[in-house]
Amino acid sequence: MQVAELIEKDLILIGATAIEDKLQEGVPDCIETLSRAGIKIWVLTGDKMETAINIAYACNLLNNEMKQFIISSETDAIREVEERGDQVEIARFIKEEVKKQLKKCLDEAQQYFHSVSGPKLALIIDGKCLMYALDPSLRIMLLNLSLNCSSVVCCRVSPLQKAQVTSLVKKGARKITLSIGDGANDVSMIQAAHIGVGISGLEGMQAVMASDFAIAQFRFLKDLLLVHGRWSYIRLCKVVTYFFYKNLTFTLTQFWFTFYTGFSGQRFYDDWFQSLYNVIFTALPVIIVGLFDKDVSSSLSKRYPELYKEGIKNMFFKWRVVAIWAFFAVYQSLVFYYFVTVSSSTSQGSSGKMFGLWDVSTMAFTCVVVTVNLRLLMICNSITRWHYISVGGSIVAWFLFIFLYSGIMTPYDRQENIFWVIYVLMSTFYFYITLLLVPVAALLGDFLYLGVQRWFFPYDYQIVQEIHKDEADDSGRTDLLGIDNQLTPDEARSYALSQLPRELSKHTGFAFDSPGYESFFASQLGVYAPQKAWDVARRASMRSKPKPKPNKIN
Amino acid sequence: MGVIFIPVGLVTLRASHCVIFHSMVVEIVDRYDIDCVPEPSRMDKVSYIQDDSIPKNCSRFMKVHKYMKAPIYIYYQLDNYYQNHRRYVKSRSDKQLLDGQKYRDTSSCQPVESNNNRPIVPCGLIAWSLFNDTFEFIREGAELKVNRKNIAWKSDRGHKFGKNVYPFNFQNGTLIGGGKLNPEIPLSDQEDLIVWMRTSALPSFRKLYGRIEEDLDVDDVVVVNLMNNYNTYSFGGKKKLVLSTSSWLGGKNDFLGHACVFVGCSSLTLAIIFMLLHALWRHELFTLEQEKLFRVIRTRSTYI
Numbered sequence: 136m137q138v139a140e141l142i143e144k145d146l147i148l149i150g151a152t153a154i155e156d157k158l159q160e161g162v163p164d165c166i167e168t169l170s171r172a173g174i175k176i177w178v179l180t181g182d183k184m185e186t187a188i189n190i191a192y193a194c195n196l197l198n199n200e201m202k203q204f205i206i207s208s209e210t211d212a213i214r215e216v217e218e219r220g221d222q223v224e225i226a227r228f229i230k231e232e233v234k235k236q237l238k239k240c241l242d243e244a245q246q247y248f249h250s251v252s253g254p255k256l257a258l259i260i261d262g263k264c265l266m267y268a269l270d271p272s273l274r275i276m277l278l279n280l281s282l283n284c285s286s287v288v289c290c291r292v293s294p295l296q297k298a299q300v301t302s303l304v305k306k307g308a309r310k311i312t313l314s315i316g317d318g319a320n321d322v323s324m325i326q327a328a329h330i331g332v333g334i335s336g337l338e339g340m341q342a343v344m345a346s347d348f349a350i351a352q353f354r355f356l357k358d359l360l361l362v363h364g365r366w367s368y369i370r371l372c373k374v375v376t377y378f379f380y381k382n383l384t385f386t387l388t389q390f391w392f393t394f395y396t397g398f399s400g401q402r403f404y405d406d407w408f409q410s411l412y413n414v415i416f417t418a419l420p421v422i423i424v425g426l427f428d429k430d431v432s433s434s435l436s437k438r439y440p441e442l443y444k445e446g447i448k449n450m451f452f453k454w455r456v457v458a459i460w461a462f463f464a465v466y467q468s469l470v471f472y473y474f475v476t477v478s479s480s481t482s483q484g485s486s487g488k489m490f491g492l493w494d495v496s497t498m499a500f501t502c503v504v505v506t507v508n509l510r511l512l513m514i515c516n517s518i519t520r521w522h523y524i525s526v527g528g529s530i531v532a533w534f535l536f537i538f539l540y541s542g543i544m545t546p547y548d549r550q551e552n553i554f555w556v557i558y559v560l561m562s563t564f565y566f567y568i569t570l571l572l573v574p575v576a577a578l579l580g581d582f583l584y585l586g587v588q589r590w591f592f593p594y595d596y597q598i599v600q601e602i603h604k605d606e607a608d609d610s611g612r613t614d615l616l617g618i619d620n621q622l623t624p625d626e627a628r629s630y631a632l633s634q635l636p637r638e639l640s641k642h643t644g645f646a647f648d649s650p651g652y653e654s655f656f657a658s659q660l661g662v663y664a665p666q667k668a669w670d671v672a673r674r675a676s677m678r679s680k681p682k683p684k685p686n687k688i689n
Numbered sequence: 690m691g692v693i694f695i696p697v698g699l700v701t702l703r704a705s706h707c708v709i710f711h712s713m714v715v716e717i718v719d720r721y722d723i724d725c726v727p728e729p730s731r732m733d734k735v736s737y738i739q740d741d742s743i744p745k746n747c748s749r750f751m752k753v754h755k756y757m758k759a760p761i762y763i764y765y766q767l768d769n770y771y772q773n774h775r776r777y778v779k780s781r782s783d784k785q786l787l788d789g790q791k792y793r794d795t796s797s798c799q800p801v802e803s804n805n806n807r808p809i810v811p812c813g814l815i816a817w818s819l820f821n822d823t824f825e826f827i828r829e830g831a832e833l834k835v836n837r838k839n840i841a842w843k844s845d846r847g848h849k850f851g852k853n854v855y856p857f858n859f860q861n862g863t864l865i866g867g868g869k870l871n872p873e874i875p876l877s878d879q880e881d882l883i884v885w886m887r888t889s890a891l892p893s894f895r896k897l898y899g900r901i902e903e904d905l906d907v908d909d910v911v912v913v914n915l916m917n918n919y920n921t922y923s924f925g926g927k928k929k930l931v932l933s934t935s936s937w938l939g940g941k942n943d944f945l946g947h948a949c950v951f952v953g954c955s956s957l958t959l960a961i962i963f964m965l966l967h968a969l970w971r972h973e974l975f976t977l978e979q980e981k982l983f984r985v986i987r988t989r990s991t992y993i
Contacts, residue, residue: 392773395773395890395891395892396771396773396774396775396892397771397774397892399771399774399775399776399777400775401773401774401775401778402775474944474948476890476891477942477944478942478944478945478948479890480891480893480894480895480942480944481895481933481939481940481941481942482762482764482895482897482933482935482939482940483938483939483940484935484937484938484939485935485936485937485939486935487760487762487840487897487900487933487935487940488840488841488842488897489764489884489887489889489894489895489896489897490889490890491887491888491889491890492772492773492778492888492889492890494890495890496890544848554844554848554849555842555844555845555848558844559842559844563939564937564938565938565939565945568938568945568949569945572945572948572949572952575952575956576948576952579952579955579956579959582959583959586959586963590966
């Protein structure tokens with residue numbers, strides 16, 4: 136230091152360089168939307184504390200109304216001990232300090248927690264303290280404190296500590312964790328979390344190679360979670376519960392039969408019916424639903440991020456939901472079995488001839504296939520032509536199969552049970568009336584339940600659907616992808632407004648660049664800058680480097 | 690909303706049909722298995738029925754309570770008879786019914802596969818337990834002609850039972866299960882056997898015996914001379930004789946009618962209720978403006 140002071144004398148200042156490390160466009164908006172969706176956001180960065188705090192302010196993670204707990208190793212007391220140089224002493228002292236501070240913060244936090252309308256809490260901790268706080272003895276306190284805070288900022292964190300913090304939350308809090316990062320130093324964190332997202336681009340592809348999902352810009356995380364993640368959850372729940380329901384209905388109809396066979400184990404359906412039920416007659420519609428079902432459109436999903444909370448609360452796959460499906464499966468199987476067998480106890484048709492076992496079971500099976508496919512149409516939120524094709528196609532496939540199967544006698548069949556059964560059945564009026572009556576009777580219960588549930592106890596997405604039901608269905612190609620680069624007029628306006636400095640705060644976020652400030656400073660100088668802050672930033676970043684191509688997330 | 694109107698349409702359709710077939714079919718049922726056993730043998734019905742030396746004639750009287758239009762179908766109804774038992778249903782060989790003795794792989798017919806090392810045609814328990822009560826009908830001294838042809842499904846007669854297959858070594862064993870078959874008549878013409886071998890779905894079933902081609906007036910008394918051959922006494926089964934007319938929808942079955950009416954009425958009620966709800970009481974939640982709705986959704990989902 137003294138040598139430098141001796142050299143640097145009588146120099147002429149020529150210029151100054153500065154390195155710009157801009158926040159990506161759309162980051163503050165994305166973070167705000169995600170926190171409205173009920174997702175807690177932590178920042179783990181290697182930058183120093185002031186930088187991290189500035190970034191957090193720029194991202195709307197911190198604001199002045201929050202109560203901030205700062206656990207830092209840059210205090211005077213610690214610096215004193217460090218100057219003394221004794222490593223063991225330093226370690227012990229810092230640990231004590233951290234413990235004290237954690238305890239103090241935790242007590243204060245408990246106070247705020249008990250008062251309902253208290254301010255939000257934020258925790259800021261730096262790497263050195265984190266090293267001691269992750270110690271098994273202090274870990275629980277750290278976890279308790281941080282879970283009560285709505286934002287946590289960790290600065291000066293090493294890659295290993297990033298992974299350790301992520302594991303702490305993953306195992307300690309038993310919550311689903313997602314890590315997103317763009318550099319090689321984020322790789323361990325990405326792999327430690329449940330879901331790792333890598334941002335491809337400026338800092339190379341290491342993060343992308345280690346991650347589960349790769350996106351091109353941070354703001355695409357909003358689409359990934361709120362649109363595709365949510366749709367995925369809903370589709371998965373629907374497919375799984377529907378699958379159980381259709382098999383339960385099919386099997387229970389046979390089950391009631393066993394009571395009437397003297398418990399001998401005679402099968403109700405023919406072998407081929409049973410094998411092909413899940414393969415041909417009911418398979419395709421459920422795949423179509425799993426691929427294409429959308430409860431609300433992508434733009435509405437982003438407009439109402441609170442819809443995401445339904446997924447967090449696991450509303451669509453609770454025991455209650457499964458039990459209701461099971462109840463209706465039992466009810467429907469009873470309808471199928473009893474309607475068909477009781478009405479077959481006398482002759483059908485004016486020829487006076489009686490039906491045998493295989494006629495009755497083919498009739499019941501036809502009803503099951505038709506009803507189960509129609510039930511699928513009732514649970515769809517969005518119906519495309521593929522739904523109609525697959526449902527109609529499955530039913531037609533069943534009829535084609537049974538026409539073929541009962542029309543042919545092959546030398547390979549040992550028992551010709553089903554020979555000519557369907558033609559015999561279809562020659563009676565009974566067949567058509569039953570085919571009309573039984574599915575309606577079976578679906579009556581479901582219809583009533585769905586109607587009552589939608590009317591009196593609607594889910595959030597159903598409310599959103601009802602409000603927007605008159606709007607045109609924007610199913611253009613860009614919407615199917617779910618990624619759009621356009622802001623709605625509301626969003627653009629609120630975003631532009633948020634760029635103006637707030638007089639109340641000493642932290643404006645402008646110590647480090649954020650997109651759009653150019654128009655503000657330009658207007659300060661009296662130079663006219665276009666209103667759309669968005670375009671300015673994009674044009675600015677396009678000048679210096681080529682824009683990375685967005686990856687399709689599907 | 691369109692979904693609501695579908696039941697409405699269906700209801701009107703069904704209601705009209707249901708009313709029609711309710712009242713036209715007439716049925717007379719007579720249980721005869723207990724009464725046809727003479728008094729002294731009622732203590733031990735099983736040995737009575739198994740004793741071949743006792744003649745099994747029985748006379749029953751059936752009174753017609755409503756005009757019955759020809760053709761009148763004669764059924765025999767068996768209760769507590771499990772034709773749908775797994776071992777029973779399995780015990781037949783459809784290939785042998787078509788090909789006769791040429792077809793050798795009749796292992797599914799065990800234990801009624803062969804007797805004295807000679808194959809049994811038709812093999813299996815189903816054929817072995819052929820129903821063999823016979824009925825004759827006399828009205829006012831004149832015999833009513835019973836048409837016993839064309840009582841089996843045409844597909845069975847034409848394609849499942851061979852025209853060149855004759856009964857062989859049938860019912861020759863020590864245990865007699867039911868009726869005997871005339872070895873001169875090919876299987877495709879043995880309509881009783883064909884009807885019997887179409888196993889029924891439930892333990893209580895009826896099978897077509899024949900047709901009476903004359904009308905029966907009100908208060909006619911039909912005398913039935915039947916041969917009570919078949920043994921249902923060993924297992925507590927019941928035998929009944931049924932005379933029934935038939936409509937375009939079949940025999941007398943109230944269930945379908947009641948079910949129609951019930952489902953029709955409930956769909957109609959549901960349709961009306963939902964229509965009213967929709968038209969009159971628009972749920973206030975669904976008419977909120979956007980800003981208010983934001984708040985509602987947020988408060989609903991505040992607590993995770």
